[in-house]
Amino acid sequence: MSAESGADRPTPTLEMVAALxxxxxxxxxxxxxxxxxxxxxxxxxxxxxVQTLNYVPNRAARTLASRRTYTVTLLVPESTSKVFADxxxxxxxxxxxxxxxxxxxxLNMVTSSEANPEKTRRYLLGGNVDGVLVVSHHSGDxxxxxxxxxxxxxxxxxxxxxxxxxYFVEVDNEEGASAATSRLIEGGRRHIATIAGPQDMPPGVDxxxxxxxxxxxxGLSDSLAETGDFTVVSGAVAMRRLLDRGQPLDAVFAANxxxxxxxxxVIKERGLRIPEDIAVVGFDDDLYATSLSPALxxxxxxxxxxxxxxxxxxxxxxxxxxxxxxxxxxxxxVVRDSA
Amino acid sequence: MSAESGADRPTPTLEMVAALxxxxxxxxxxxxxxxxxxxxxxxxxxxxxVQTLNYVPNRAARTLASRRTYTVTLLVPESTSKVFADxxxxxxxxxxxxxxxxxxxxLNMVTSSEANPEKTRRYLLGGNVDGVLVVSHHSGDxxxxxxxxxxxxxxxxxxxxxxxxxYFVEVDNEEGASAATSRLIEGGRRHIATIAGPQDMPPGVDxxxxxxxxxxxxGLSDSLAETGDFTVVSGAVAMRRLLDRGQPLDAVFAANxxxxxxxxxVIKERGLRIPEDIAVVGFDDDLYATSLSPALxxxxxxxxxxxxxxxxxxxxxxxxxxxxxxxxxxxxxVVRDSA
DNA sequence: TTGTAAGCGTTATCAC
DNA sequence: GTGATAACGCTTACAA
Numbered sequence: 001m002s003a004e005s006g007a008d009r010p011t012p013t014l015e016m017v018a019a020l021x022x023x024x025x026x027x028x029x030x031x032x033x034x035x036x037x038x039x040x041x042x043x044x045x046x047x048x049x050v051q052t053l054n055y056v057p058n059r060a061a062r063t064l065a066s067r068r069t070y071t072v073t074l075l076v077p078e079s080t081s082k083v084f085a086d087x088x089x090x091x092x093x094x095x096x097x098x099x100x101x102x103x104x105x106x107l108n109m110v111t112s113s114e115a116n117p118e119k120t121r122r123y124l125l126g127g128n129v130d131g132v133l134v135v136s137h138h139s140g141d142x143x144x145x146x147x148x149x150x151x152x153x154x155x156x157x158x159x160x161x162x163x164x165x166x167y168f169v170e171v172d173n174e175e176g177a178s179a180a181t182s183r184l185i186e187g188g189r190r191h192i193a194t195i196a197g198p199q200d201m202p203p204g205v206d207x208x209x210x211x212x213x214x215x216x217x218x219g220l221s222d223s224l225a226e227t228g229d230f231t232v233v234s235g236a237v238a239m240r241r242l243l244d245r246g247q248p249l250d251a252v253f254a255a256n257x258x259x260x261x262x263x264x265x266v267i268k269e270r271g272l273r274i275p276e277d278i279a280v281v282g283f284d285d286d287l288y289a290t291s292l293s294p295a296l297x298x299x300x301x302x303x304x305x306x307x308x309x310x311x312x313x314x315x316x317x318x319x320x321x322x323x324x325x326x327x328x329x330x331x332x333x334v335v336r337d338s339a
Numbered sequence: 340m341s342a343e344s345g346a347d348r349p350t351p352t353l354e355m356v357a358a359l360x361x362x363x364x365x366x367x368x369x370x371x372x373x374x375x376x377x378x379x380x381x382x383x384x385x386x387x388x389v390q391t392l393n394y395v396p397n398r399a400a401r402t403l404a405s406r407r408t409y410t411v412t413l414l415v416p417e418s419t420s421k422v423f424a425d426x427x428x429x430x431x432x433x434x435x436x437x438x439x440x441x442x443x444x445x446l447n448m449v450t451s452s453e454a455n456p457e458k459t460r461r462y463l464l465g466g467n468v469d470g471v472l473v474v475s476h477h478s479g480d481x482x483x484x485x486x487x488x489x490x491x492x493x494x495x496x497x498x499x500x501x502x503x504x505x506y507f508v509e510v511d512n513e514e515g516a517s518a519a520t521s522r523l524i525e526g527g528r529r530h531i532a533t534i535a536g537p538q539d540m541p542p543g544v545d546x547x548x549x550x551x552x553x554x555x556x557x558g559l560s561d562s563l564a565e566t567g568d569f570t571v572v573s574g575a576v577a578m579r580r581l582l583d584r585g586q587p588l589d590a591v592f593a594a595n596x597x598x599x600x601x602x603x604x605v606i607k608e609r610g611l612r613i614p615e616d617i618a619v620v621g622f623d624d625d626l627y628a629t630s631l632s633p634a635l636x637x638x639x640x641x642x643x644x645x646x647x648x649x650x651x652x653x654x655x656x657x658x659x660x661x662x663x664x665x666x667x668x669x670x671x672x673v674v675r676d677s678a
Numbered sequence: 679t680t681g682t683a684a685g686c687g688t689t690a691t692c693a694c
Numbered sequence: 695g696t697g698a699t700a701a702c703g704c705t706t707a708c709a710a
Contacts, residue, residue, distance in 0.1 A: 058403070
């Protein structure tokens with residue numbers, strides 16, 4: 001029932017279009033690729049021919065001739081299984097796909113096969129792709145930081161090493177953490193703790209710094225800090241330690257929602273109320289945020305936007321346009337019931 | 340620090356290999372493609388040349404000449420955002436990638452852009468890919484069932500329409516449901532209800548059928564059935580209706596774990612105990628299964644294996660090998676605490 | 679501005 | 695079994 005019923009006619013080629021339009025193949029090529037100067041008259045007749053023939057350029061031929069592949073690879077880190085089920089990853093990919101859909105580029109995924117990363121490396125460096133997108137959750141720790149020397153590469157999040165030479169887009173973690181903390185201060189809290197993320201990854205460091213600077217700006221103490229590893233249980237452990245210090249504490253900024261969830265359980269288990277006794281603000285605005293009770297006030301992490309921006313940056317790089325090495329996406333405070 | 344330091348030398352071509360090995364390009368091509376008959380002596384010398392030059396065939400050229408792309412597309416259904424965050428989808432992809440990594444095929448994703456599905460169609464039918472993989476969660480409802488007429492296509496799950504002409508791999512839903520029910524019967528239960536899935540999608544139908552046949556084989560009644568839509572709340576609603584019938588009921592088979600979760604809440608709310616008063620078995624073995632309390636006994640749904648099998652089937656189709664239209668993957672009972 | 683023609687790196691069809 | 699040689703469909707100097 002589709003449009004191609006009874007269609008065994010051969011795929012139209014550039015040559016056929018040229019013939020139909022009565023021009024040379026070169027001209028058709030120019031029109032198709034939006035070349036700067038072609039007689040508008042001829043151009044339109046070519047376009048008509050393209051329409052009626054339903055012509056679509058052959059990628060392989062184009063690639064072979066131009067040495068451009070119009071393909072960008074999404075490099076999926078080693079531990080495929082986990083990474084893929086990670087909503088962060090999924091959302092980034094969604095953003096990437098969304099942007100790429102507005103361009104001529106195709107997305108292809110290569111999971112850097114545990115088997116042989118060398119195969120992946122060869123594929124990438126073997127002229128099969130125009131650029132690479134590297135996604136690796138919170139951790140900036142990936143072994144592909146040297147890629148950008150040979151191929152346009154964009155990272156999700158500031159790479160731990162070689163950041164100075166890398167193109168990447170990250171969320172403005174420091175600003176977000178600062179906004180979260182300010183919310184607490186404005187709410188009248190004066191003894192504001194934090195459950196920080198790992199200090200060996202950028203988001204962990206930056207969010208701690210944001211909390212600290214907001215506090216210092218307000219003339220408050222930054223002594224109430226414990227570190228977790230972004231998991232729910234680590235959040236609970238940290239909260240417990242915080243409470244066991246026996247110091248006044250009326251609010252806590254958790255560096256991500258999962259740790260906030262852990263903090264929730266401990267706070268409740270001690271018979272304290274949220275937000276009356278202790279106000280809580282998280283970071284990420286992930287699934288946990290709304291499923292917690294009371295609903296968590298948190299910092300929205302624009303993940304899909306991050307993916308879109310990464311793709312946009314990469315295309316700019318590929319096409320040789322000037323581009324900023326660093327893109328920092330703004331976060332926003334989502335006020336719910338915990339602070 | 341990588342292997343390509345100081346490497347500005349051009350990518351080796353088939354021609355260079357031929358020169359180095361002292362044979363014709365045709366021979367090199369034969370060796371590289373594992374052609375049936377080439378003098379083993381020459382072959383090895385070619386292989387040596389390939390090694391030393393670190394030759395890798397150029398995909399575009401190969402595609403142009405052979406009219407094979409060595410690329411398979413994973414078609415992501417309309418609602419990208421949701422689908423992608425769905426662990427089912429993620430896991431299928433993982434399996435697909437795993438299999439493809441053992442072959443020469445590349446995976447490329449195209450999200451059938453809401454914008455213009457026509458673009459997608461043209462891409463697929465325009466000779467850019469060798470085959471397509473269509474994934475659409477439980478529902479067999481996708482508008483791409485006609486694709487297989489023009490391109491090797493494999494579906495995840497039995498398509499609702501045109502199933503007779505489609506290649507697909509599905510989990511053996513009926514057998515699984517039957518096993519779940521048998522578990523209940525063997526546990527001494529005699530009044531076994533079911534919370535069935537939607538009857539307009541294959542898994543819903545098949546799982547209901549499995550429950551029914553197990554019951555009938557045991558000489559038990561199949562009157563205790565209510566239908567949900569695979570969501571947690573629909574499970575709760577169905578359970579409530581079941582209980583409100585006022586008939587004896589000592590066990591329930593939920594067609595998926597989410598509905599089982601819904602049933603749990605109602606059972607507890609009525610002051611009944613699991614499994615003492617009512618035993619429960621689910622289906623899918625997803626995240627809910629272990630997070631419920633008591634842990635849910637359920638049917639394991641081999642999702643990654645499904646992805647692997649899909650990819651394998653597709654490659655067989657592409658390479659013209661004989662292949663079964665239908666592949667049914669076995670499920671397994673995972674015994675935990677609810678039955 | 680437009681056309682001519684030379685590739686791009688393989689595979690495939692032939693003779694040898 | 696092996697080697698010329700013609701495609702494959704498009705881009706891109708270079709000429710006109």
